[in-house]
Amino acid sequence: MNTLSYGLLSLLSKDSRTGYELMHHIQPFWPAKHSQIYPLLAQLEQKGYVEFVHVPQSDKPDKKVYSLTANGLKALQEWIGQPTDAPVTRDEFALKVYCIGLVDKDEAKKMLLERENYYLEKKVSYLESFERVKCLSEKPLEELGMQDPMFGNYVLIRKAVLKVEADLTWCKWMKSKLK
Amino acid sequence: MNTLSYGLLSLLSKDSRTGYELMHHIQPFWPAKHSQIYPLLAQLEQKGYVEFVHVPQSDKPDKKVYSLTANGLKALQEWIGQPTDAPVTRDEFALKVYCIGLVDKDEAKKMLLERENYYLEKKVSYLESFERVKCLSEKPLEELGMQDPMFGNYVLIRKAVLKVEADLTWCKWMKSKLK
DNA sequence: CGGCCCATGTAAATCGTTACATGATTTA
DNA sequence: TAAATCATGTAACGATTTACATGGGCCG
Numbered sequence: 001m002n003t004l005s006y007g008l009l010s011l012l013s014k015d016s017r018t019g020y021e022l023m024h025h026i027q028p029f030w031p032a033k034h035s036q037i038y039p040l041l042a043q044l045e046q047k048g049y050v051e052f053v054h055v056p057q058s059d060k061p062d063k064k065v066y067s068l069t070a071n072g073l074k075a076l077q078e079w080i081g082q083p084t085d086a087p088v089t090r091d092e093f094a095l096k097v098y099c100i101g102l103v104d105k106d107e108a109k110k111m112l113l114e115r116e117n118y119y120l121e122k123k124v125s126y127l128e129s130f131e132r133v134k135c136l137s138e139k140p141l142e143e144l145g146m147q148d149p150m151f152g153n154y155v156l157i158r159k160a161v162l163k164v165e166a167d168l169t170w171c172k173w174m175k176s177k178l179k
Numbered sequence: 180m181n182t183l184s185y186g187l188l189s190l191l192s193k194d195s196r197t198g199y200e201l202m203h204h205i206q207p208f209w210p211a212k213h214s215q216i217y218p219l220l221a222q223l224e225q226k227g228y229v230e231f232v233h234v235p236q237s238d239k240p241d242k243k244v245y246s247l248t249a250n251g252l253k254a255l256q257e258w259i260g261q262p263t264d265a266p267v268t269r270d271e272f273a274l275k276v277y278c279i280g281l282v283d284k285d286e287a288k289k290m291l292l293e294r295e296n297y298y299l300e301k302k303v304s305y306l307e308s309f310e311r312v313k314c315l316s317e318k319p320l321e322e323l324g325m326q327d328p329m330f331g332n333y334v335l336i337r338k339a340v341l342k343v344e345a346d347l348t349w350c351k352w353m354k355s356k357l358k
Numbered sequence: 359c360g361g362c363c364c365a366t367g368t369a370a371a372t373c374g375t376t377a378c379a380t381g382a383t384t385t386a
Numbered sequence: 387t388a389a390a391t392c393a394t395g396t397a398a399c400g401a402t403t404t405a406c407a408t409g410g411g412c413c414g
Contacts, residue, residue, distance in 0.1 A: 002373075007274040013281060020393055029273040036374060038395055059383060061393040073281070080282050084272050084290070086297065091266035094208040094338065095186040096259050098331035102192060102252070103259050108325060111263070118265065146287060146357060152277035155356065159273065159349045166345035170338045177334065178325060181401070199365055215402060217367055238411060240365040 001047075001075070003085070004032055005040050009068060009076045012050060014149060016067035028160065041066060049075055097174075109178050116171040123164045130157050180226075180254070182264070183211055184219050188247060188255045191229060193328060195246035207339060220245060228254055276353075288357050295350040302343045309336050 007030045011022055019041050023034050041064075044050045049072030052064040068076070093115055100108050134141055137150040144151045186209045190201055198220050202213050220243075223229045228251030231243040247255070272294055279287050313320055316329040323330045 003269070003271050003274070004373085010274050010278045013278045018393075019395095029277070030269050031267055031374090033375060034394075035376080035396080038393095042395095057392090060391085061381075063393060076278065077281050080275050080278070080290075081286065084275060084294070087268055087270035087272065088210055089266055089268040090182070090209050092182050092264045093266065094335055095182070095189050096263060097338075098208070098335055099189045099192045099255065099259070101326045101328075101330060102256050105325060107260065111259075115263070144356075146284060147280045149280075151280060151356075155353060156273055156277060158352065159276075162345040162349050163342065166341040170341050173337065174334060177323075177330075183401085197365075198367095210402090212403060213366075214368080214404080221367095236364090239363085240409075242365060 001079075002040075004030055004036065005044060006076065006079045008037065008040060008044065009049060009072050009079075012066060012068040013073065013076055014152070016065050018063045018065055020063070022066070029156070044072070048072070105178060109175070112171060112174055112178065116168065116175075119164055119167045119171060123161065123168065126157055126160045126164060129153075130161070133157060180258075181219075183209055183215065184223060185255065185258045187216065187219060187223065188228060188251050188258075191245060191247040192252065192255055193331070195244050197242045197244055199242070201245070208335070223251070226254075227251070284357060288354070291350060291353055291357065295347065295354075298343050298346045298350060302340065302347065305336060305339045305343060308332075309340070312336060 004026075007026055008022055011017060011025055017025070019034065019038050022041075023032065023037050026032060026037075041050065041052075045052065045066075048069055050066045051069055052066045054062060055065050056062045093111075096111070100111075133150055133153045137144065137148070137154070139148065141150075141154050144154055183205075186205055187201055190196060190204055196204070198213065198217050201220075202211065202216050205211060205216075220229065220231075224231065224245075227248055229245045230248055231245045233241060234244050235241045272290075275290070279290075312329055312332045316323065316327070316333070318327065320329075320333050323333055
């Protein structure tokens with residue numbers, strides 16, 4: 001059982017989903033391709049942590065809708081209590097910035113602006129997710145408690161927004177350094 | 180040539196270093212174990228991008244001090260101009276927070292405090308690095324330009340500090356949610 | 359004396375990406 | 387008509403971690 005497997009169980013604890021949907025929803029916190037997810041779902045099913053129903057579709061390909069079993073829930077709760085790994089980030093841009101003095105100022109500025117636009121787009125998409133969560137939630141977001149089904153979404157989007165704002169602050173600060 | 184290889188060249192563009200030192204210095208931006216780095220250095224040497232001198236030591240094991248060659252510098256500069264991959268983060272804590280409602284409030288609070296302490300320690304160590312850079316720099320940091328050798332260190336530590344402050348802001352905000 | 363730091367390397371296992379494979383429907 | 391979306395899966399490759407291997411000096 002690796003971390004991604006538990007991540008899939010985490011998503012399934014809220015909603016039954018297909019492998020395809022799980023792939024999309026897990027991206028922001030644990031990037032993974034479908035080729036990694038499908039075999040793990042098969043393993044999880046063999047362990048009895050998830051089960052699925054075939055859902056034939058006429059217009060689109062048939063799908064398998066997975067849900068968490070009682071055993072899966074137990075495994076998930078035990079995992080939450082275990083020690084948690086430190087987050088890991090790999091940022092090619094940071095490596096380039098470290099030796100940015102090797103290229104000329106115009107190229108450096110161009111790179112920074114590109115990265116800033118990347119973060120701006122991210123921020124927009126996070127704010128859109130935020131709005132979506134706001135609509136789906138019964139209560140106003142500020143009143144959500146730990147037990148509410150949208151609580152996880154709410155706090156993680158808040159985390160993502162704070163992070164991307166820090167990145168944008170850094171980009172703007174860097175731009176002033178390259179003037 | 181993978182990203183880590185270029186990362187090693189990036190570090191070597193500032194200083195000659197051993198594989199062991201490279202391993203430690205690249206951690207904040209591209210975590211890697213020595214078992215990954217030593218073979219890559221051998222490859223880089225075969226390609227003529229780096230060269231090394233044996234340095235026998237009496238008290239400690241002998242070492243190989245690597246430096247960047249002219250060809251290595253050229254490869255490095257070309258890489259900087261190429262499109263840059265988006266940063267990738269994998270955060271087990273985020274997955275757990277998503278379904279934090281599955282454990283009781285006290286355990287959730289304990290997890291949050293642990294993570295906050297982790298970030299606090301990180302912040303302290305970043306601020307220490309900051310002081311070290313300040314001492315090593317000839318000019319005051321605010322006056323450093325792109326070409327100065329400490330510029331890369333300076334701006335990346337600033338990036339790390341902004342990030343960890345955003346994380347701490349989130350932790351404090353989360354704590355208020357669990358009251 | 360046990361464990362950490364220095365310092366380099368290889369081998370095995372796991373994790374993750376890219377490519378191969380299929381195929382209907384929708385959109386530009 | 388080319389590309390994207392939905393939907394699942396396998397195979398090959400590359401990246402990363404863990405474990406194996408060695409050995410002196412230093413600290414508590």
